[in-house]
Amino acid sequence: MRIVLALFASVLFLQGQADVNGFWVFRTPVDDGTSRETFFDLKQSGQQVTGVMFQGRRRTTLSEGWIANGKLHFALNVNGQGGAVRVANYDGDLASGRLTTTTAAGATFTGVFERSSLEKAVPPRIAPPALHDVPDNGLVRTPPMGWNSWNKFAGRVTAEDVRAMADAMVSSGMAKVGYVYVNIDDTWELGRDAQGNPTTNKKFPDMKALADYVHSKGLKIGIYSGPGPKTCAGYEGSYGHEEQDAKQYAAWGIDYLKYDWCSADQIYTDDEMQAVYQKMGDALLKSGRPIVYSLCQYGRNGVWKWGAKVGGNLWRTTGDISDRWDSLNRIGFGQAVMNKFTQLDIASAMKPGAFNDPDMLEIGNGGMTGDEYRLHMSLWSMLAAPLLAGNDLRTMSDEIKSILMNTEVIAIDQDKAVKPAKIVSENETSVVLARPLADGSIAVGLFNRSDAAATIAGTWSAIGLGGKQLEARDLWAHQVISVSGDSFSVTVPRHGVVLLRVHAK
Ligand code: GLA
Numbered sequence: 100m101r102i103v104l105a106l107f108a109s110v111l112f113l114q115g116q117a118d119v120n121g122f123w124v125f126r127t128p129v130d131d132g133t134s135r136e137t138f139f140d141l142k143q144s145g146q147q148v149t150g151v152m153f154q155g156r157r158r159t160t161l162s163e164g165w166i167a168n169g170k171l172h173f174a175l176n177v178n179g180q181g182g183a184v185r186v187a188n189y190d191g192d193l194a195s196g197r198l199t200t201t202t203a204a205g206a207t208f209t210g211v212f213e214r215s216s217l218e219k220a221v222p223p224r225i226a227p228p229a230l231h232d233v234p235d236n237g238l239v240r241t242p243p244m245g246w247n248s249w250n251k252f253a254g255r256v257t258a259e260d261v262r263a264m265a266d267a268m269v270s271s272g273m274a275k276v277g278y279v280y281v282n283i284d285d286t287w288e289l290g291r292d293a294q295g296n297p298t299t300n301k302k303f304p305d306m307k308a309l310a311d312y313v314h315s316k317g318l319k320i321g322i323y324s325g326p327g328p329k330t331c332a333g334y335e336g337s338y339g340h341e342e343q344d345a346k347q348y349a350a351w352g353i354d355y356l357k358y359d360w361c362s363a364d365q366i367y368t369d370d371e372m373q374a375v376y377q378k379m380g381d382a383l384l385k386s387g388r389p390i391v392y393s394l395c396q397y398g399r400n401g402v403w404k405w406g407a408k409v410g411g412n413l414w415r416t417t418g419d420i421s422d423r424w425d426s427l428n429r430i431g432f433g434q435a436v437m438n439k440f441t442q443l444d445i446a447s448a449m450k451p452g453a454f455n456d457p458d459m460l461e462i463g464n465g466g467m468t469g470d471e472y473r474l475h476m477s478l479w480s481m482l483a484a485p486l487l488a489g490n491d492l493r494t495m496s497d498e499i500k501s502i503l504m505n506t507e508v509i510a511i512d513q514d515k516a517v518k519p520a521k522i523v524s525e526n527e528t529s530v531v532l533a534r535p536l537a538d539g540s541i542a543v544g545l546f547n548r549s550d551a552a553a554t555i556a557g558t559w560s561a562i563g564l565g566g567k568q569l570e571a572r573d574l575w576a577h578q579v580i581s582v583s584g585d586s587f588s589v590t591v592p593r594h595g596v597v598l599l600r601v602h603a604k
Pocket of ligand 1: 249284285330331332359395
């Protein structure tokens with residue numbers, strides 16, 4: 100039967116009657132039992148094929164395409180790492196219904212290529228609700244601390260990894276110093292059951308049992324979804340199922356939700372983000388379980404002005420971090436918020452229960468030096484950022500442990516007053532920040548962004564501590580340092596930091 104069909108179809112091609120006009124889906128299987136779907140809207144004119152690919156929030160125009168001798172070929176230019184453009188080729192014949200794509204990196208994926216529809220590629224729009232203020236859920240009065248699977252495991256994370264991280268969070272001592280959330284990021288999803296409830300894929304056979312296990316360690320568990328039809332990795336999103344999903348998370352025992360915009364982009368404008376996020380904020384409150392609400396829409400549309408109004412406890416302020424100095428340097432100090440503001444520009448938007456989130460920690464993932472990781476931990480603490488470790492907690496060196504578990508630095512992050520840090524002085528290579536703390540002391544961070552060791556100098560009066568007898572503690576050296584007179588001058592390593600806690604005697 101297959102052979103007959105194949106022959107029939109190729110005959111059609113040969114006679115020039117093949118018609119690829121319309122919507123197609125290319126489905127590639129993944130070994131967790133799911134498949135990734137990419138939609139194409141193709142147009143044919145003679146042998147020439149044009150069209151667009153729909154993928155997540157992207158729509159890409161084909162760079163070339165044709166049908167010849169029963170074979171279909173088309174290609175796309177795709178933005179790769181570091182702005183490089185690579186070509187993805189798609190080849191196959193419609194008779195067999197199989198297509199193979201080869202990326203510039205040489206990876207090959209084969210899958211089925213079938214007729215589909217615009218509705219499947221982009222589900223019909225559901226109007227966003229009218230705006231109202233979602234009541235505060237009362238959670239996380241200081242920035243959430245824990246671990247998230249994405250930076251280290253990405254799409255490979257399994258339930259076993261999550262259990263192992265819960266074990267390691269306790270055995271390493273991290274739980275004792277405040278880390279509590281064990282968060283599963285994208286790729287746990289399968290689809291929906293007959294009632295429309297979310298289901299888990301092979302890597303997460305029993306979410307309730309996993310949550311019970313994490314709870315049995317005295318920890319809390321987080322999960323991930325998004326307001327669009329698909330998540331960023333192309334898995335099932337919560338679109339049109341918000342209340343049902345929130346209830347299911349509550350039934351599993353979930354304590355934290357990261358909610359990632361991604362494919363919602365195909366349905367809603369940035370101006371509608373607030374209403375769309377409010378929908379899940381309401382749903383979580385109605386779920387019957389306290390669930391921390393983490394917004395992830397990369398800082399767009401001035402989220403720091405409305406994140407708390409939709410019930411958000413934290414909101415991402417930038418695109419994704421990576422384990423490299425240039426990424427840390429840009430997100431931490433640059434105009435990485437909507438390409439316009441720095442983290443410090445928006446620091447006063449925070450209050451207990453509502454935090455800016457410059458993304459998860461890369462400490463311990465191997466791409467940066469100890470000094471860079473100490474700067475990462477110090478800056479995130481000065482910013483009152485969530486401290487979500489993103490490394491493999493089973494294999495931490497003593498140095499990495501000393502960074503993630505520096506209780507004196509954690510105390511700055513977790514300061515109850517949640518007052519914003521301010522810039523004391525700044526030039527191209529160094530920044531001095533000061534953050535007032537609840538006990539009247541001031542955290543002072545001397546950051547060296549340059550590629551060589553630098554001397555950073557300043558005055559105590561510029562920090563508001565002029566004319567006072569001061570006591571200063573170096574939070575990385577764990578010792579009191581002597582202070583006299585109004586000026587100070589400190590040598591700070593390349594890409595490094597000196598972090599002090601200073602109080603007037
Ligand atoms: C986006 C988010 C990341 C991660 C991935 C998962 O890129 O910004 O933090 O959650 O999606 O697909």
